[in-house]
Amino acid sequence: MFTIQERREQPDSEPDHEAAEDGAPPALAVRELTVRYGDFTAVNDVEFTVGRGEIYGLLGRNGAGKTSTIAAVTGLLRPAAGRIDVLGRPVEPGRHSAARLGGALALQPQKTSLFPRLQVDETLHMWASLYPDPRPVPELIEELGLADKARTRAAKLSGGQQQRLLLATALVGNTPLVVLDEPTTGLDPHARRDAWAVINRARAGGTTFLLSTHAMEEAEEMCDRLAILHNGRLRTSGTPAQIVRSLTHGSTVTVRSAQEDLLAAAREEFGADAVTAQTRGTTRPGTGGGVPRFSVATEQPERAVAWFEERAPAADVRIHRPTLEDAFLAATGTGATGPDEGSEQ
Numbered sequence: 084m085f086t087i088q089e090r091r092e093q094p095d096s097e098p099d100h101e102a103a104e105d106g107a108p109p110a111l112a113v114r115e116l117t118v119r120y121g122d123f124t125a126v127n128d129v130e131f132t133v134g135r136g137e138i139y140g141l142l143g144r145n146g147a148g149k150t151s152t153i154a155a156v157t158g159l160l161r162p163a164a165g166r167i168d169v170l171g172r173p174v175e176p177g178r179h180s181a182a183r184l185g186g187a188l189a190l191q192p193q194k195t196s197l198f199p200r201l202q203v204d205e206t207l208h209m210w211a212s213l214y215p216d217p218r219p220v221p222e223l224i225e226e227l228g229l230a231d232k233a234r235t236r237a238a239k240l241s242g243g244q245q246q247r248l249l250l251a252t253a254l255v256g257n258t259p260l261v262v263l264d265e266p267t268t269g270l271d272p273h274a275r276r277d278a279w280a281v282i283n284r285a286r287a288g289g290t291t292f293l294l295s296t297h298a299m300e301e302a303e304e305m306c307d308r309l310a311i312l313h314n315g316r317l318r319t320s321g322t323p324a325q326i327v328r329s330l331t332h333g334s335t336v337t338v339r340s341a342q343e344d345l346l347a348a349a350r351e352e353f354g355a356d357a358v359t360a361q362t363r364g365t366t367r368p369g370t371g372g373g374v375p376r377f378s379v380a381t382e383q384p385e386r387a388v389a390w391f392e393e394r395a396p397a398a399d400v401r402i403h404r405p406t407l408e409d410a411f412l413a414a415t416g417t418g419a420t421g422p423d424e425g426s427e428q
Contacts, residue, residue, distance in 0.1 A: 108171030110135045110260050110291035111156065116165035118151040118315075125151040126162070127315040133293055135259075138286055140306035141295040144415050147312040149295045150193060153264050156293065157190045169260055186214045191253035193264035193295070199238035203229050203248055206237060207255050214256035223251050226281045228274065242269045250278055254285055261285070262293045267301060279305055299408040309407075311414045318414045323407050330413040331405035334384040338391055339376045340398035345391075346377050352390060353379050374399075 111133040118126035126148040133139040141149045154160045156167055158176040167174040169187055197206060204220060211217035224233050227247045232240060237248060246269045253261050266282075267275045282305065286292060296302055302309055303323045310320040319326055338345070350358045360377040381387045384402045391400045 107135065108168065109133055110137070110170060111139075111293060112166075112168040112171075113152070113156065114166045114168075116152065116155060116167065117163045118148070118155055118160065119163040124163075125315055126155070126312075128165075129310075129312065129315075129317045131310050131317065131320060133260075133291055134307075135291055136286060136289055137307045138282070138292040138294055138305050140302045140309040141293065141312060142297075142299075142302055142309055142411060143312035147415070148315040149312055150264060152312070153190070153192075153262055153293070153295060157188060157262055186216065186256060186258050188260045188262065189253045189256045189258040190262045191249050191264060191266055193268075195249065197237035197245060197248060200236055202234050202236055203240070204233045206248060207251055210252045211255045214258065216257050218255050218257045220255065223255055226277075226284070227251050228277055243271060243274050246270055247274060247278065250281070254281065254290075257290075259289070260291045260293070264295045265297065266294065267296075267298065275301070299406065299411060303407045311411060313415045326414075327405050327407055327410045330410040333380055333382040334405065335403045336379045336381060336384050336387045336391070337376065337401050337403060338379065338395075338398055339374050340391075340395050341374050342395045342398065345395050345398065346375065348394065349377065349379060349391075353381060353387065357381060 109132045113129060113131050116126055116129045117124065129148070129152060131139070141152065143149045151160070155162045155165075155176075156169075156174065158174050161176045172187075198209075201209065203224060207220045207223065211220055221233075224230055227250065229244065229247060229251070232244060237245060240248065246267070250263070250266050253263060253266075263282075267278050270278060279301070282292060282294075294301075294306060306323065308320065308322055309326060311318045311326065319329060321329070338349070346358070346360060357380045358377055359380075360375070379387055384404070388400050388402060391398055
């Protein structure tokens, strides 16, 4: 856990479009951020702002620059160029960065470790002692479903329980800004949704979150706005709905039917360019693998479904509406992933 102390200097006078209506600066402003490791540029001229009380997501493939961005935001590395402001005050990395404990920012890193011999409540009381206005430890333990493990050493916890404890170490400080790097990795669906509920309650109380995740469901469910990084650059940003609309084109209706004239009829009805036939699979008894399948790209999927249901009642017809995952793939490509960000130096 690291915190960045709020300084007493006045914030810059230049306006920020994400500033609050009362003129207060945003919780986080990243301007022209560039991070290099030797000759390798991990982050290239990235800019975004996070409004107060917002959950802002960072998406990207492995090696896209998310972890390097977070390291710069939290003062763990000195960027090659750019400026980062937390609550209007500049982040100034250096050898004294980790010692500036002022309660402005807290971090849950993607890769970290707990003190194995400390119990859950001991761990959180230790972190709480670093902050001027921490959350009550018993309350946080209860919220994260660790009440029955409060007196259990960290080494004895399951992987999912350790992940919840790490999330608690980021929340216990009650800081205005919390940075979470893959916070729900290893959690089962119930524990993941419990963690989401805890984060949302903290946001309702005024906490701002910068959240890095690979889980599209988590990004859509949790984030008010998102930035997609690709090869160190900001590919696009906006609300999840805005990103989906900007990078995808309508819905797709998939049809599986043995009716011989249906494909030709669909091409005549919707246009040859809108209909894509898929290769027939190898027929196996009882699997339906040999039934022809095709898809129709359309802005009016309900009308297409009604047309197929009338013309071929036995056909298997399904609507696929564009998702954030579709938009993410459109933004970042579908080839092999780049180097794992954990290898960044």
